Amino acid sequence: xxxxxxxxxxxxxxxxxxxxxxxxxxxxxxxxxxxxxxxxxxxxxxxxxxxxxxxxxxxxxxxxxxxxxxxxxxxxxxxxxxxxxxxxxxxxxxxxxxxxxxxxxxxxxxxxxxxxxxxxxxxxxxxxxxxxxxxxxxxxxxxxxxxxxxxxxxxxxxxxxxxxxxxxxxxxxxxxxxxxxxxxxxxxxxxxxxxxxxxxxxxxxxxxxxxxxxxxxxxxxxxxxxxxxxxxxxxxxxxxxxxxxxxxxxxxxxxxxxxxxxxxxxxxxxxxxxxxxxxxxxxxxxxxxxxxxxxxxxxxxxxxxxxxxxxxxxxxxxxxxxxxxxxxxxxxxxxxxxxxxxxxxxxxxxxxxxxxxxxxxxxxxxxxxxxxxxxxxxxxxxxxxxxxxxxxxxxxxxxxxxxxxxxxxxxxxxxxxxxxxxx
Ligand SMILES: Cc1cc2nc3c(=O)[nH]c(=O)nc-3n(C[C@H](O)[C@H](O)[C@H](O)COP(=O)(O)OP(=O)(O)OC[C@H]3O[C@@H](n4cnc5c(N)ncnc54)[C@H](O)[C@@H]3O)c2cc1C
Numbered sequence: 001x002x003x004x005x006x007x008x009x010x011x012x013x014x015x016x017x018x019x020x021x022x023x024x025x026x027x028x029x030x031x032x033x034x035x036x037x038x039x040x041x042x043x044x045x046x047x048x049x050x051x052x053x054x055x056x057x058x059x060x061x062x063x064x065x066x067x068x069x070x071x072x073x074x075x076x077x078x079x080x081x082x083x084x085x086x087x088x089x090x091x092x093x094x095x096x097x098x099x100x101x102x103x104x105x106x107x108x109x110x111x112x113x114x115x116x117x118x119x120x121x122x123x124x125x126x127x128x129x130x131x132x133x134x135x136x137x138x139x140x141x142x143x144x145x146x147x148x149x150x151x152x153x154x155x156x157x158x159x160x161x162x163x164x165x166x167x168x169x170x171x172x173x174x175x176x177x178x179x180x181x182x183x184x185x186x187x188x189x190x191x192x193x194x195x196x197x198x199x200x201x202x203x204x205x206x207x208x209x210x211x212x213x214x215x216x217x218x219x220x221x222x223x224x225x226x227x228x229x230x231x232x233x234x235x236x237x238x239x240x241x242x243x244x245x246x247x248x249x250x251x252x253x254x255x256x257x258x259x260x261x262x263x264x265x266x267x268x269x270x271x272x273x274x275x276x277x278x279x280x281x282x283x284x285x286x287x288x289x290x291x292x293x294x295x296x297x298x299x300x301x302x303x304x305x306x307x308x309x310x311x312x313x314x315x316x317x318x319x320x321x322x323x324x325x326x327x328x329x330x331x332x333x334x335x336x337x338x339x340x341x342x343x344x345x346x347x348x349x350x351x352x353x354x355x356x357x358x359x360x361x362x363x364x365x366x367x368x369x370x371x372x373x374x375x376x377x378x379x380x381x382x383x384x385x386x387x388x389x390x391x392x393x394x395x396x397x398x399x400x401x402x403x404x405x406x407x408x409x410x411x412x413x414x415x416x417x418x419x420x421x422x423x
Contacts, residue, residue, distance in 0.1 A: 022294030023170030057230030059305035063397015070405035083109035096375030203264025213363035286338035
């Protein structure tokens with residue numbers, strides 16, 4: 001339910017700050033639990049959780065598909081999503097290739113390609129109908145303070161003040177609130193940017209995705225409906241805006257030269273957009289009364305399409321733990337509870353951050369001999385199904401202990417009155 005953001009006060013169990021894809025998914029995951037939940041989003045109503053101008057196209061892994069199923073959104077997302085059946089990985093200028101197939105994980109797809117704004121629209125529509133989440137928008141949270149038993153969240157522009165037992169920071173990679181809670185971030189800028197667009201090709205793709213490593217950076221083609229691909233082309237930071245502003249025919253010729261003709265001839269491209277790239281890691285993402293999730297806790301290079309997938313896994317783990325703690329009447333904002341959540345998430349987060357950063361460094365390296373090692377590695381991987389299977393199970397979100405939502409199951413509800421009356 002949309003709530004006036006002007007001069008309001010309220011008391012909640014949980015305030016989620018940031019109504020992007022991750023914050024909104026958490027709110028939807030919590031909605032059946034009987035907790036009082038508020039979601040605060042800086043952007044204005046109809047544009048949340050993300051602006052319709054957002055041109056990112058996201059590769060959702062199988063695990064994310066399950067989580068969206070668990071929160072009841074997958075049936076609306078599926079008609080908008082294009083499945084990936086196979087993935088072809090190559091190294092430009094070398095012969096090494098690896099082919100990955102959905103049969104290796106025994107699922108109907110390795111993942112799905114969906115425009116970010118379509119996914120946002122589905123989640124926003126579900127939020128409107130669920131009725132139990134107080135959705136404050138536009139609400140730019142700029143002050144937080146903590147006492148023994150609660151956190152106070154303020155939006156000074158709209159004179160809004162809310163208290164909660166737990167504040168979840170889902171305010172993205174440029175979070176300004178992390179610091180106010182004393183959560184330190186390690187940051188590293190890549191001297192690269194990613195250019196995104198949609199390209200039409202002369203050849204039917206048969207749900208085949210491509211990842212081609214070039215010295216400038218990785219180039220991914222993700223299959224969309226029809227003979228179209230979402231292109232994510234990582235380039236040196238100074239070259240990306242130049243390529244984005246070239247006339248279409250020259251841009252397509254450069255793309256063809258860099259990628260080759262495996263996907264056919266590139267015929268046209270939609271508007272091009274450039275995103276700067278950086279890595280952020282918040283090793284200790286929780287403190288008394290507050291926890292950071294999604295991009296507020298980790299930002300990575302999009303080379304392996306893992307950022308949102310990792311954020312949704314945060315949602316699945318945190319929601320399950322909140323459900324159990326609420327049922328057992330434990331303090332959901334205590335340091336002990338939140339530290340246990342962070343410890344449970346840390347291993348996967350660290351592995352994915354290292355994996356994506358390592359891929360970028362390995363494949364952008366032209367030190368003599370490294371190219372040869374890469375090629376041997378890609379070719380060996382191609383003929384080693386057990387290693388491919390292990391790698392895929394990790395990158396598709398099937399490895400390790402899976403919380404209920406990551407198995408496609410909704411959280412179990414227990415008949416219980418809200419913990420705190422509405423203030
Ligand atoms: C080009 C590109 C391609 C990508 N491809 C993939 C992919 O294929 N697969 C994948 O899994 N991931 C991918 N990612 C990563 C993915 O987009 C992000 O990990 C994900 O969208 C992060 O969601 P979030 O909700 O955590 O953060 P955000 O989307 O940044 O949302 C944060 C929200 O918080 C709000 N906010 C901020 N500050 C405040 C405040 N003070 N008060 C209230 N609200 C506030 C903002 O308005 C925003 O709506 C890609 C990223 C890029 C850039």
